[in-house]
Amino acid sequence: MKKVLVLGAGRSASSLIQYLLDAATKHDYEITVADTSLELVKQKTQNHPKSRAIVLDIANEAETHSEISKADLVISMLPAFLHPKIAIQCVAMKKSMVTASYVSGEMKALDAEAKKAGIILMNESGLDPGIDHASAMKAIHHIKESGGKLLSFKSYTGGLIAPESNDNPWGYKFTWNPRNVVLAGQGTACYIENGKYVYIPYHKLFSRIDKVNVEGHGDYEGYANRDSLSYRAIYGIEDIPTLLRGTLRMPDYCAGWNVFVQLGLTDDTHRIADSEKMTFRQFVESFVPAGKDDIKKRLAGYVGIPEKGKVMDMLNWLDIFNDTHVKLKDATPAQILQALLEEKWKLKEGDIDLIVMQHQFEYEISGKKRSLFSSLVVKGDDAIHTAMAKTVGLPMGIVTKLILNGKINLKGVCIPTVKEIYLPLLEELERLGIKFREKES
Amino acid sequence: MKKVLVLGAGRSASSLIQYLLDAATKHDYEITVADTSLELVKQKTQNHPKSRAIVLDIANEAETHSEISKADLVISMLPAFLHPKIAIQCVAMKKSMVTASYVSGEMKALDAEAKKAGIILMNESGLDPGIDHASAMKAIHHIKESGGKLLSFKSYTGGLIAPESNDNPWGYKFTWNPRNVVLAGQGTACYIENGKYVYIPYHKLFSRIDKVNVEGHGDYEGYANRDSLSYRAIYGIEDIPTLLRGTLRMPDYCAGWNVFVQLGLTDDTHRIADSEKMTFRQFVESFVPAGKDDIKKRLAGYVGIPEKGKVMDMLNWLDIFNDTHVKLKDATPAQILQALLEEKWKLKEGDIDLIVMQHQFEYEISGKKRSLFSSLVVKGDDAIHTAMAKTVGLPMGIVTKLILNGKINLKGVCIPTVKEIYLPLLEELERLGIKFREKES
Numbered sequence: 001m002k003k004v005l006v007l008g009a010g011r012s013a014s015s016l017i018q019y020l021l022d023a024a025t026k027h028d029y030e031i032t033v034a035d036t037s038l039e040l041v042k043q044k045t046q047n048h049p050k051s052r053a054i055v056l057d058i059a060n061e062a063e064t065h066s067e068i069s070k071a072d073l074v075i076s077m078l079p080a081f082l083h084p085k086i087a088i089q090c091v092a093m094k095k096s097m098v099t100a101s102y103v104s105g106e107m108k109a110l111d112a113e114a115k116k117a118g119i120i121l122m123n124e125s126g127l128d129p130g131i132d133h134a135s136a137m138k139a140i141h142h143i144k145e146s147g148g149k150l151l152s153f154k155s156y157t158g159g160l161i162a163p164e165s166n167d168n169p170w171g172y173k174f175t176w177n178p179r180n181v182v183l184a185g186q187g188t189a190c191y192i193e194n195g196k197y198v199y200i201p202y203h204k205l206f207s208r209i210d211k212v213n214v215e216g217h218g219d220y221e222g223y224a225n226r227d228s229l230s231y232r233a234i235y236g237i238e239d240i241p242t243l244l245r246g247t248l249r250m251p252d253y254c255a256g257w258n259v260f261v262q263l264g265l266t267d268d269t270h271r272i273a274d275s276e277k278m279t280f281r282q283f284v285e286s287f288v289p290a291g292k293d294d295i296k297k298r299l300a301g302y303v304g305i306p307e308k309g310k311v312m313d314m315l316n317w318l319d320i321f322n323d324t325h326v327k328l329k330d331a332t333p334a335q336i337l338q339a340l341l342e343e344k345w346k347l348k349e350g351d352i353d354l355i356v357m358q359h360q361f362e363y364e365i366s367g368k369k370r371s372l373f374s375s376l377v378v379k380g381d382d383a384i385h386t387a388m389a390k391t392v393g394l395p396m397g398i399v400t401k402l403i404l405n406g407k408i409n410l411k412g413v414c415i416p417t418v419k420e421i422y423l424p425l426l427e428e429l430e431r432l433g434i435k436f437r438e439k440e441s
Numbered sequence: 442m443k444k445v446l447v448l449g450a451g452r453s454a455s456s457l458i459q460y461l462l463d464a465a466t467k468h469d470y471e472i473t474v475a476d477t478s479l480e481l482v483k484q485k486t487q488n489h490p491k492s493r494a495i496v497l498d499i500a501n502e503a504e505t506h507s508e509i510s511k512a513d514l515v516i517s518m519l520p521a522f523l524h525p526k527i528a529i530q531c532v533a534m535k536k537s538m539v540t541a542s543y544v545s546g547e548m549k550a551l552d553a554e555a556k557k558a559g560i561i562l563m564n565e566s567g568l569d570p571g572i573d574h575a576s577a578m579k580a581i582h583h584i585k586e587s588g589g590k591l592l593s594f595k596s597y598t599g600g601l602i603a604p605e606s607n608d609n610p611w612g613y614k615f616t617w618n619p620r621n622v623v624l625a626g627q628g629t630a631c632y633i634e635n636g637k638y639v640y641i642p643y644h645k646l647f648s649r650i651d652k653v654n655v656e657g658h659g660d661y662e663g664y665a666n667r668d669s670l671s672y673r674a675i676y677g678i679e680d681i682p683t684l685l686r687g688t689l690r691m692p693d694y695c696a697g698w699n700v701f702v703q704l705g706l707t708d709d710t711h712r713i714a715d716s717e718k719m720t721f722r723q724f725v726e727s728f729v730p731a732g733k734d735d736i737k738k739r740l741a742g743y744v745g746i747p748e749k750g751k752v753m754d755m756l757n758w759l760d761i762f763n764d765t766h767v768k769l770k771d772a773t774p775a776q777i778l779q780a781l782l783e784e785k786w787k788l789k790e791g792d793i794d795l796i797v798m799q800h801q802f803e804y805e806i807s808g809k810k811r812s813l814f815s816s817l818v819v820k821g822d823d824a825i826h827t828a829m830a831k832t833v834g835l836p837m838g839i840v841t842k843l844i845l846n847g848k849i850n851l852k853g854v855c856i857p858t859v860k861e862i863y864l865p866l867l868e869e870l871e872r873l874g875i876k877f878r879e880k881e882s
Contacts, residue, residue: 188711197714197727198776199706203644204743208730229714264642270629273638273670286638289649302645334642 002029002404003370005067006056007086008077009035009044014384016075016393017044019432023401024050024105034067058082059256069093083107083123091117098400100392102128108413115412122408124415125399126392127355128157131376131429133234133415134395134422135436136359139374140235141419143363150240152362156212156222158248160389161205162352169314171250173345175353182266182338184247191228191244198225206258212248214358215377215439221254222246234417248356255305256314260337262303263287268334275336276329280320283336295321318344353380355387357436373439391434398428443470443845446508448499448527449518450476450485454811455732455825457516457834458485464842465491494669499523510534514841524548524564532558539841541567541833556853563849565856566840567797567833569598572817574675574856574869575836575863576877577800579817581676582860584804591681593803597653599689600829603793603820606796610755614650614786616794616829623779625688632669632685641665653689655799655816656880657722659847662695663687669781675858689797696746697755701778704728705746709775716777717770721761724777736762759785794821796828798877814880832875 004020006013013033020031030066031039031048034056045051058064058078068074068089073096076086084106090097091110096119114121124130136155143150161173174181189200200208210222228245232238249257260266264287272283281295288299290417299315300307315321318340326336347353354377361372380386397415402408402424409420416422429435445461447454454474461472472489474482475497486492499505499519509515509530514537517527524540525547531538532551537560544564555562565571577596584591602614614623630641641649651663669686690698701707705728713724722736729740740756741748756762759781767777783815785838795818802813821827840857843849843865850861857863870876 041791188708189707190711193731196723196731198731199705199708199711199728201703201708201728203642204703262642262645264629264640264645267629267640267642270631270640272640282637287640287642290634290637290639334862400486 002027003032003071004029004074004075004400004404005071006031006033006077006146007035007056009033009037009040010077012297012389012392013044013077014386014393015389016077016397018385019394020400021045021048021051021399024048027401027405029404030309032067032071038068047291058086059238065089065093068095071095073098073404075099075239075396075400078105084110087114087121090114090119094119096122096403098118098122098125100124100130100396101412102129103415111413118411120403120408120410121413121416122399122403122421123413125318125396127388127395130395130416131391131434132157132359133358133417134425135357135374135376136235137417137419137422138426139359139361139372143361143365143372146365148363148365150237150361150363151369152242152360153155153235153237153240154210154222154242154244154246154360155358156210156220156246156248156360157357158220158222158355160220160248160250160354160356162354165348165353166250166353167348168344169310169317170253170256170345173351173353174255174342175347175386176339178342178345179334182334182341184267185223185226186266186268187226189224189226190406191224193242193244195241198224203261206261207253209254210244211356212246214356214377215373215437217356217375217377219251220248220356221251222248223359234415236428242362248358252310252314255311256318259299259303259305259311259315261427263299265333265337268332271330271332272336273330275326275331278326279323280326280340281323283333284320287333322362347383349383351383353387354378355391371441374436375439376434376436379432390432394429394432394434395425398425401428406430443468443514444512445470445472445514445516445629445841445845446512447472447474447516447518448476448497450474450478450481451518452827453830453833454485454518455827455834456830457518459839460835460838461841462486462489464838465489467848470810470841470845472513473508495546499527506530506534509536510537514539514845515835516540521545525551528555528562531560531562535560537561537563537844538880539563539566539837539844541565541571541707541837542749543570544854544856552854554838558584559852561844561849561851562853562854563844563856563862566837568829568836569798571836571857572832572875573598573798573800574858575866576798576815576817577676578858578860578863579867580800580802580813581678584802584806584813586603587784587806589804589806591678591802591804593683593801594681595651595663595683595685595687595801596799597651597661597687597689597801598798599661599663599796601661601689601691601795601797602788603795606789606792606794607691608789609695609785610751611694611786613694614788614792614794615783616788616827619783619786620775623775623782624709626664626667627707627709630665630667630669632665633673633681634683634685636682639665644702647695649701650695651685651687653687653799654877655797655818656814658797658816658818660692661689661797662692663689664695675856683803693751693755700740700744700746700752700756704740705780706774709773712771712773713777714771716767716772719767720764721767721781722764724767724774725761728774739762755821785853788824790824792824794828795819810880812882815877816880817875817877819875831873835873835875836866839866840867 033054041053045053075098082099094117108395212220212222225245305311359377378387473493482494486494516539523544535558653661653663666686746752800815800816819828
């Protein structure tokens with residue numbers, strides 16, 4: 001009997017644990033789920049006969065060591081900075097490990113030791129990174145093996161809300177970490193287009209957007225992620241003239257968000273004096289030049305939007321011009337904005353989330369230009385098995401099963417960019433309804 | 442005979458050392474000038490009978506200790522971060538100290554010990570900070586003592602070029618640290634206006650400017666400094682409804698500089714790939730959206746300037762659209778821009794610099810609104826005794842003399858905001874031709 005230890009039983013672990021429990025019956029696994037909250041663990045394991053529900057604080061080194069020693073494979077759903085700490089113990093005790101996080105420098109450094117120990121440290125096995133790697137590499141290998149020469153690869157992903165749950169003018173609700181959404185894109189975005197590097201400073205990011213159409217699902221907007229260039233090495237496409245990775249939002253979202261960026265409301269580097277005494281109108285007022293006109297008129301002129309129209313409707317809908325109080329004390333603009341949005345963009349009961357991913361390839365074959373669009377749209381089942389939980393958790397569960405059953409025999413630090421991983425991974429995802437639709441022309 | 446040790450004999454020390462040598466004859470001082478370059482020291486001391494020229498590397502702790510022990514007062518012209526190191530030794534050996542730098546936390550922490558040792562650690566004794574404090578406090582005390590209630594204080598300072606040396610469309614040349622000019626304003630500017638806090642993010646800073654007129658000298662533009670609010674406590678004007686500190690530039694400069702900010706060319710947080718192989722045109726191109734139009738037309742549309750006009754003339758004058766090479770390897774945008782500007786904005790032989798400072802007070806007295814404008818314009822004498830060297834060095838020299846001659850008897854960490862310092866300081870500055878012109882209405 002193979003034993004799996006799952007560290008962390010938070011929201012994003014629901015579909016992973018469900019998948020592992022289903023597999024446990026068929027393949028004779030024992031699934032130990034550990035968290036600081038026994039209630040959370042029991043919710044997830046539901047007294048399944050192949051499950052063990054335990055309370056574990058990973059700050060308790062002796063207990064953590066003891067639990068890892070009993071397992072064959074450890075899945076870490078802990079915050080990413082804790083992964084190396086667990087990985088060091090896994091290497092020492094010769095246990096394989098699975099995470100959904102980017103390979104850090106510390107993780108990378110364990111590669112040789114992990115190989116020597118004969119175990120795999122399998123990372124980037126969620127949605128993004130994870131499913132993006134697997135599906136992109138499948139297409140890249142397919143194009144290359146057909147003799148095609150890659151000209152362009154643009155890839156967009158968004159964690160959105162399903163059309164039937166979309167009841168606000170932003171077309172957005174928080175289905176993921178709100179702070180990351182508020183701070184998204186800060187810094188300078190860099191990508192390559194027709195062989196030339198492109199740099200977009202943060203204050204221009206949300207006005208330089210691409211239109212992305214997903215057949216059968218409509219139009220989205222894509223803004224560039226900070227780092228597209230590192231994917232050249234990861235995907236072995238160093239010479240590609242155009243490479244862009246971006247984030248998807250519903251139409252008009254970026255125009256609305258750009259207002260916050262222009263005003264400085266997403267700034268997390270300074271604190272607003274006496275913010276707890278302010279109303280939202282006063283908060284916004286402190287970022288808009290003074291004048292005789294109404295605040296909306298001044299704001300519209302300052303950030304360059306029509307005084308009446310969709311974007312102003314979006315702002316009005318958030319009640320940012322109202323006399324309700326900010327409440328937060330000495331908070332940064334970003335914290336104040338986040339608190340407001342967490343209220344306005346909260347999921348309602350029955351709301352269903354949506355994951356959209358699209359890879360756009362252009363390539364040349366026998367002197368002819370061709371294109372391949374590969375699109376994934378996943379809807380959440382309910383408030384527990386959200387699209388986010390499924391697309392992060394299922395690939396983690398699948399690679400775990402593939403490792404335990406000897407279908408993946410790689411050792412050391414890995415990510416799902418190799419055939420041995422992505423082929424069976426994508427195949428099983430398809431069976432579970434997570435299927436890319438391809439369109440060639 | 443009183444002995445003064447001057448640490449550092451760089452460009453900005455010229456007028457200070459000249460002033461001290463002149464005073465030395467009259468008051469029987471010995472002025473020791475120390476630098477790592479003997480040539481630099483000798484240029485400054487000119488074999489003056491009251492001078493001692495020495496080579497000293499302050500990394501050599503024994504020698505530094507020995508020189509400080511021989512002095513009555515130490516003037517540090519070293520980089521600001523080194524001041525506390527020197528100050529600790531001054532306190533231990535009971536020697537007074539003078540700097541032109543802002544009081545750091547480390548310096549502040551020496552206050553009690555300095556008082557116990559019976560010495561003064563006199564900081565912020567240059568131009569800005571320095572002359573600004575003295576002249577502002579004189580006006581503030583005058584208004585308060587006349588029964589006036591302060592309504593507004595706006596203060597602007599600029600290190601510029603004299604009209605007769607102004608031969609480029611920017612009206613600007615480097616008379617001070619170029620890197621500080623390129624990075625100026627990054628972050629968020631904060632000030633208070635009519636009792637309300639105002640926040641200006643960096644990308645809006647150079648388009649939210651004030652017009653500042655200095656009688657007899659014409660119009661300037663002022664943009665807000667990052668921190669205006671800390672001056673409320675420094676000047677004892679906690680309740681003032683409007684307080685702004687800003688930097689002066691010639692008209693149109695800010696519109697031109699705003700183009701660089703909008704494009705992202707002042708960004709010092711990321712490196713440009715293969716920058717050494719690029720031309721300036723290609724460098725600029727990587728920040729402008731691609732398209733069929735000419736780069737100038739695309740740039741103008743992107744940053745919102747007319748395709749033909751003053752601002753485009755300013756950009757053309759800098760040759761940023763030319764095919765000359767960047768040369769710098771893997772440099773940040775800010776480094777590339779700085780290297781170009783250092784060439785274009787270099788002082789020519791005979792060029793004269795200009796310091797402009799204006800304090801604008803509004804106050805109420807017996808129910809009537811009054812205003813007081815206090816303006817200082819200082820021209821450089823030549824390439825050595827620049828306006829910058831005079832306005833930084835002379836106040837340092839004057840406070841040194843006042844301390845040595847027992848006219849300032851304060852102990853501990855001080856800045857020139859108190860009458861005992863600013864009155865004799867401003868009086869002697871006037872004698873040396875550094876005189877504020879006041880205009881009341």
